[in-house]
Amino acid sequence: MCELLGMNANVPTDICFSFSGLLQRGGNTGPHRDGWGIVFYNDNGYQIFKESLSSSTSLLAKMLPTMSIKSKCIISHVRQANVGEVNLENTHPFVRELFGFHCSFAHNGQLKGYDKLLTGSYYPVGSTDSEFVFCHLLNKLKNNFKKMPKNYSLLARLLYNSLTSVEAFGVSNVLMTINSYTFAYCSNNLYWITRKHPFGQASLIDDDIEIDFKSETKTGDVVSIIATKPLTDNESWNKMTPGQMLVFFNGKIVYNFLKND
């Protein structure tokens, strides 16, 4: 299995603190030593950093927090391989274009028989179930819309229905981004927290790091973090329910889909 981390905020925000916690789970406090990756969005552009090795010992991963890249929308992943070899093409997140927007995808789960899913003009490059599902979801969206819709409710509904269908093949927790929207689908393990005024202090579970968000933020800032497991031990994280999908935009939940909705 793997671990997911996402951030959605209303202002460009540094994910350094949470990312430092996730990195430790990539081979140190967790067994996910088969690769790591992170995507930072900046409007329609993005930067992606990935390696098919342990994040806890990676020079690049250690260097990234010192660069203080700020973004309103980030997803990250540490991998423990089950389907697909340990190599770069199988390392999450995956990025593909849809209607002129770079979409990205990270996945935690294990699927069987998923190759029945249609991927249309989106060809998987690697051999993971995860990238296959991503191609399938993009193909669904491409077939059902002519361009990126202005109102995301129909797109979110279609994505939700498709993600519940994918669960027929096994456990499938997902973080996906489209145009600064973060779609978080919970099959069994996904937590979230929204930090806003008044900001407090937090301490990482996986590393000896504390932060005082008061000194890092302004009053109007709203920052949501989504993760496979809570990253801090002194904050109250919300556990998503199986079959739930939350959609975040500008740091806030804008859609909430529940099983049998």
Added chain:
Amino acid sequence: MCELLGMNANVPTDICFSFSGLLQRGGNTGPHRDGWGIVFYNDNGYQIFKESLSSSTSLLAKMLPTMSIKSKCIISHVRQANVGEVNLENTHPFVRELFGFHCSFAHNGQLKGYDKLLTGSYYPVGSTDSEFVFCHLLNKLKNNFKKMPKNYSLLARLLYNSLTSVEAFGVSNVLMTINSYTFAYCSNNLYWITRKHPFGQASLIDDDIEIDFKSETKTGDVVSIIATKPLTDNESWNKMTPGQMLVFFNGKIVYNFLKND
């Protein structure tokens, strides 16, 4: 305008030396301060690093050579913007998937009226002429093949014809990679050099760096470098002719297309 750098080799090779020269042209010895990027292939996977700022002062660009990433196929670019704003989505190289392979593209030129070109299901994300042309070329390939051909001669011929057509809109020097093949199209400025046994010494034009390739290579290594302008002052670089396209694979030229071929 911009500057291009490509490497094609028969063994994973460190581009650190040539990249250090290009970086200086991004704001120091050259005026290309509007962004830089580099793609390293590793089989079907890749790593991409890019920023929409000057490479000569970038922390990330400075750090990259210390990581000694080795690859058989690399393209890089420093940008001086003409068409399109200075931002990440307009920063080269661009990467898109074709038939299950990540293709990348970097461009030096200035085009007018290029939006008549068809891009099919490949939507440009940014606003550069370069990304538009890349989408057009991929669309051409997608429409003319059902899957990635085993023999690349037909694909290279189609690409060559398409690239000569693009020149109707202006100057267009191109570096494009598909599955470890490097396609280098010269509109006016593109040089190449192939280094092989017996390897010699080289000194950069743009930085005070010398290298003895003998100590960095094995006897059978073959490494070709393609660049907008020669990067070293004590080697003999080959100038491509206008309308020429060279295709490199495993470090060697495998196809050579000339004007009126």
